[in-house]
Structures are given as structure tokens and as C-alpha cells.
Amino acid sequence: MEINLKGFQKLLSQLTSFDKMYEQVRFVDPVKKEVLMVKHKNQEELVTVLEPCFGIWGKGEVCKNCISMRAYNENDTVIKIETSSDEIIMVTAIPVKIEDRMVVVELLKNVTKSMILGDRELTESLEIKRLLDQANIAAVTDELTQIYNKRYIIERLPVDMLKSHLENQPISLLMADIDHFKKVNDTYGHLAGDFILKEVAGILGKNTRQGVDWIARFGGEEFMVCLTNTDKEKARAIADRMRKAIEDTVFSYNGEKIKLTSSFGLSTLTSEEMIDYETLIHCSDKKLYEAKKTGRNKVVG
Template identity: 55%
Template sequence: MEMKPEELDVLISQLTASEHLYGHIRVVDPVHKRVVYQNTGHGLEPVSDLRACFELFDKKTACRNCISMRAYHENESFIKVETSPDRVHMVTAIPVEIAGRKVVVEFFKDVTNSMIMDDASFNQGVEMKRLLDQANLAAVTDELTRVYNKRYILEKLPADLTLALAEQQPFGLIVADIDHFKSVNDTYGHLAGDQILREFAAVLKDTCLDQADWTARFGGEEFVVCLPGKDRDTVLAVAERMRARIEEQVFHYDGQAITLTSSFGVYALAPGDVIDYETLLKRADQHLYQSKRTGRNRVTG
């Protein structure tokens, strides 16, 4: 939905008219995880303090399975159920373009009483919240490797990068790829290839430094490792440890011992550097392909 600037007031009045159906309405910038407008007693009004969108759910970090980022990227409307410590919300996210800037309108309906009855049903309520949290995690988890998926990259990377830029912290990204993976599939079969992908992902994840770091499968045999707060030397060292561990490891499938190598592209930001997440991914990926062009089984950064 594309709008002219003067149509914003019309949009706001239309949304405000829907308040009897929704407990909360707001307009967010999902890339930077900021609330732009939210409804008050006088309708939707600009938010001056640019609060983080996930604060509504009493969270300190961005939501896993952020449907507003999905709506933003896919230009479609989405619905999900989100939980806070004591409430359950049904959230509808609708992408809108205003003056060339894409934002997302979020509608919230409190469905706590519909899903968690009363104190007598506390255990059922806790179980419901656990199941909802599991469902949201499953939506951003790669089924084969059990690390995060591409959707998580597109949702989490912008949030982590924005925070690093705001706090002037270093930031590192690694893109990793298994060398000659097609030959592995052709020689040993696709089931062997699947097993190698699982073990490869586990090596990347286990080599990370702390809980702030995360690993995701970008697609095929290509993976992304995000290291917030890590400087260039640290990120290069982590990538080199990953490369060495893959080269040393013997992968086993159906009685067969399989060895392989991998290539890595690294891009790191120093404090004060400014870049958007798409450019960051592109530059790390360019370094990966430089590793492949110059012989594979190496780290370029």
C-alpha cells in the first residue's frame, strides 16, 4: 500500500476508528525496531522517544519470529500470537509505504482470557505460553540443521546491527560455505550431504564465543555467523578456528569417512562505522567468493 504524505492523517483516522476492535494500534519501523506512532486517548500520535517495538512484550531484545519484518520484506500482511509474562496478544502486521518510506502498521488484540482461563487453569496457561514460544522459535529455525534460518537473518541482523551502531560497538559477520558440496552429494548421496550440513552447522555454532553470537543457514550449504560486539581481529580469529576445525574433522555417514574443507568471508565494523545490513551481508559474501576464487579452504576479510 503506497501513500502520499497528506494521506497519513487519513490513515491514522481510519486506524483510530478500529480501536474498538483492537486494544492497541501502532506504526513501526521494523528494520530499526522503533515505534513511530502509537494510539493514545486522542488517536494515533507520533512517538518522540523512539522506544523499541519489543518493549510492549516486556522483552529486552528483538522478538524471534518478527512478523513485522516478514511483512516488510514480503510486502504482505501476517498474523501471529505473541506472549508477554502475563498476557497473550494476537498481532496483525500490515506493510504501508508513506512518502517513499515503508513502515508496518501493527494491530494488537489481547486474547489472554480466551486462551488462559483463570487461576485454576494456571498450569494450562503456562503450557500454552510454552507452546506458543516453541512455535515462534520453530518459525525461525532451519528444520535440517537446527540453527536459525534465512528468515531469522533478515529479522535479527538489522536489529543487532542497529543496536551496535547506536552504542558505537564493533560488529562482525562471517559467511561460510562448504567447498565442492555438490561433489559430496554426487559421491556419497544427499542423505550424507544432509548429515554433513548438520555437523557443519554444529561446528560453526559451537565455535561461537558467547550467547550474543548466533548462527543461521542462509541457504544450501551457505551459513551466516553474527558476532555482535566483536572487532575485526576477533572475528577473523573465530573464522580461522572454524575453518581449521572443519578441515580436521572427519565426517561419518553409513560407515564412510568423509573429509572436506570450507571457505569463509568476513566483514567487520569498527565503532562509529555506519552501514546497512544488506550492504554488510553483501560485503561479507564478496569476501567469501574471493576465498573461493583464490583456492578455497581459506578466510578472507
């Protein structure tokens, strides 16, 4: 999409009061993960850059707890502390509309020398980095299963869908559900149910490509698996492998032997198609519903 320089300049003129407060002002497209324009402190003009927005942090990967994606989705201002290799940065993300385009303004302030947590000043940057990294990971992690949570789905799935579209690659989405999970809780107790959820999450994780695919807990006993660059045939084979692994596992809990099955719904989006992430989830969920209504322990899609 062509950049409307006048629109950005007009917005920037309204932010002149921030010049001395922030080291950088960035205009970001959080879905494409691109910095569109940037203005450094005391710099007169905006500079067009078109570079990955996560590059500034020096981690070589998309942020797991993306502040700008959250601001974009919630249409609200969000503040976050982030770390680069040697600095601690406070980021304020503000969603704005320039003509018909929604972007996020990021205000970046270096707070390395002024971090105070509670009643003590933190001067050890490595300790601060560790605490902040832990907090960012925790924000998108399901506490029980230690896989991603629903917030991560909302922030990551639209990005992967767009990336697949731009790279002319398919993307497949699995929705998985443990069959008759209520019976496990009623028979063996809720702690046993928690144990089963963690074990199933582990089985799903073992059948995905690390660093390429990802899994998340959608809610209750329902899981989501995102398979990037994966067509329907391959995705169905992966889902069936997961299903069989769950069926073949004897789960041992407090001396009890528990056997389970699971159902899967599958939807694949080709590069020619473009729908929103909620529609893709709905399509996979409908297929899951069909699998459960037609006998369970199967993959539909």
C-alpha cells in the same frame, strides 16, 4: 529522527473504526525496535513513548519471529499470535508511509479467552503459549541443522547493523562454505551430506558467543555467521578457528571416515559506514568466492 505528530494523528484518524476492536494501536519502527507512539483502547490521544517494541512481551529479548520486521520487508500486512506472561495477543502489522518515513502500525487484540485451534477450544494458557512459542521458533529455524534460516537473516541482520552503527561498534559478517560438498553427496549419499551439514553447524555454533553472535544456514552448504561488536582482526581469528576445527575433525558416518575443509569470506562494517544488509552480504559472498577461487580452505577478508 523527529516524530511528525500531525502525520501520525492523520493516520490514526483513519483507524478510528478499530477503536473498539483492539486494545492498543502502536506505531513501530521495526528496524530500531522502537515503539514511537501508542494509543490504548478508548483513549483520546496518541502518547509518545519511544520504548523497545519487544518489551510488551516480557521476554527481555528481541522477538525471533518479528512480525513488524516481516511486514516492513515484504511491504504487506501480516497477522501473528503472540504471548506475554499472562495473555495471548493477536497482532496485525500494517506497513505505512508517513511522509518519507516507513513505519508499521500494530493492532493488538487480546484473544486469551477466545482461542480456538481446529475443532477444540484451548483454555490452558500455558499449553497455548508453548504451542505458539514453538511455532514462532520454527518459522525462523532451518529444519535440518536447527540453526537460523534465511528468513531470520533478513529480519535480524538489518537490526544488528543499525544497532552497531548507533553504538559506535563494528560488526563482522562471515560467509562459510563446505569445500567440494557435492563430492560428499556423490560418494557417501545425501543422508551423509545432511549429517555433515548438521555437524558443521554445530562446530560453527561452538565457536560463537551464545546470545551475542548468531549463525544461520544461507542455503545449500553455505552458512552465515554474524559477529556483533567484532572488528576485522578478531573476526578473522574466529573464522580461522572455525576453519581449522572443521579441517581437524574426522566425521564418522555409517563406518565411513570423512575429512573436509571449508572456505570463509569476511566483511567488517565500521560504525562510520552505513550500507544496507544486502550489500554487506554481497561483500562477504565476494570474499568467499575469492577464497574458493584461490585454493579453498582459507579465510579471505
